[in-house]
Every structure is written in structure tokens, then in C-alpha cells.
Amino acid sequence: MTEEPKDRSAPSGDTVSTSPPVISVMLIVPDADAAVAWYKTALGATELWNLGGVAGLEISGGPFFLHEVNPKNPTETSPDHAGVTSTRIEVFAEDPDTFIERAVGAGATAGAEIEDHRVPWGTHRQGGFTDPFGHNWSVGDKSPLRPFPG
Numbered sequence: 001m002t003e004e005p006k007d008r009s010a011p012s013g014d015t016v017s018t019s020p021p022v023i024s025v026m027l028i029v030p031d032a033d034a035a036v037a038w039y040k041t042a043l044g045a046t047e048l049w050n051l052g053g054v055a056g057l058e059i060s061g062g063p064f065f066l067h068e069v070n071p072k073n074p075t076e077t078s079p080d081h082a083g084v085t086s087t088r089i090e091v092f093a094e095d096p097d098t099f100i101e102r103a104v105g106a107g108a109t110a111g112a113e114i115e116d117h118r119v120p121w122g123t124h125r126q127g128g129f130t131d132p133f134g135h136n137w138s139v140g141d142k143s144p145l146r147p148f149p150g
Contacts, residue, residue, distance in 0.1 A: 022063070024062075024063045024064055024065060025064050025065070025087070025089060026064070026065040026066070026067050027064065027065070027066050027067070027078075027089075027133070027135055028066075028067050028068075028069055028076050028077055028078045028079075029066050029067070029068060029069070029078050029133045030068070030069050030078050030080060030081065030133065031068065032050075032052070032053050032054065032055055032066050032067070032068040035055075035066050035133055036050060036055050036057065036066060038106065038107070038131070038132060038133075039057055039066075039131075040057075041106050042102060042103045042105075042106030042107065042108060042131070043059055043091075043099070043102070043103060044059060044102070045057040045058065045059050045064075046058050046059075048063065053067070053068040054066065054067050054068070059091065060093075062091075064089075069081060078133055078134060079133065079134025079135055080133055080134035082134075085134055085135060085136055087135070087136070088128075088136045088137070088138055089135060089136070089137045089138070090137075090138050090139075090140070091137060091138070091139045091140075092139075092140055092141065092142045092144065092145055093139055093140075093141070093142070094141070094142065096114060096125055096126060096127060096139040096140050096141055097114055097125075097127075099139045100114060100127050100128070100129055100139050103129045103131070103137070103139075104129055107132050108129040108130060108131050108132065108137075109129060109130045110129055111127065111128035111129045111130055111136065111137070111138075112126075112127050112128045112138070113127055114126065114127030114139075115127065119143075119144075120148065121143060121144075121146065121148060122143060123143070124140055124141060124143045124144060125140060125141045125143075126138055126139065126140030126141070127139060127140075
């Protein structure tokens with residue numbers, strides 16, 4: 001890791017790390033404790049930390065976060081409260097069929113049936129589900145994570 005001169009926009013210290021950013025998602029849920037338990041059981045998530053109402057989880061090293069609905073912030077609500085979702089979470093797994101079966105077996109609603117999609121790099125196997133908190137998940141093989149040939 002290299003360091004650059006002081007950046008006045010940096011929240012603390014005299015240097016800013018040049019390590020690449022990490023992208024994650026914060027899912028708003030009606031009950032954080034219930035959601036933590038479900039994601040651990042259904043998706044094999046590991047709990048990183050839990051502050052009570054806000055928790056950090058990861059699946060195979062991919063972090064994601066949960067935040068309980070906050071009535072003081074009406075601009076953020078869970079899909080089950082809003083009646084709609086505008087985000088789809090993508091998971092890339094060695095065995096998408098088993099990943100989806102496990103989620104559905106734990107109470108998720110089956111979504112798009114798993115199917116083989118013809119794409120420029122070959123075949124991409126993908127399907128999906130909706131978790132009990134209203135979040136849509138697509139689960140596919142890891143083929144989109146490889147460099148595009150050509």
C-alpha cells in the first residue's frame with residue numbers, strides 16, 4: 001500500500017490509502033436480528049459484527065450490511081414495507097442450484113428458474129429468489145467474473 005500527501009477531504013490523518021475501494025450493499029430490513037439469523041442459516045453468511053439494529057455480514061468474503069428500518073428516516077425503508085424493491089443483489093457461486101435451493105428451503109420465495117443463458121463468453125447459469133424481507137437475489141455461476149475474451 002502506498003500513501004499520498006495529505007488530502008483535506010480525508011476524514012482523519014495526514015495520508016490517504018491508495019488501496020482500491022470496496023463496493024457493498026446495505027439492506028434495510030424490518031428486524032435486524034431475524035435477518036441476521038436468516039442470512040446465516042439460509043445463505044451461509046458469517047456475522048462480522050452486530051451493533052443491534054445494524055450488522056455486518058459476509059458471504060465468501062463479500063461483505064454486506066443490514067440496517068433495521070428507522071422511522072426517523074422515511075427515505076430508507078425495507079422492500080416489504082414499501083411494497084416494491086429497486087435493487088437486485090447478485091451472488092456468484094460455484095453451484096447456483098444448491099445456493100438457491102438452500103435459500104428457498106429456509107423460507108425464500110423462488111424467483112426466476114435457474115437456466116442457462118447464452119452469452120458472448122459461453123454459458124451463464126442463473127436463477128433467483130426473493131428473501132423473506134423483500135430483497136431480490138440473482139444467483140449465477142462465476143463466469144461473469146472472468147475477463148471477457150476478445
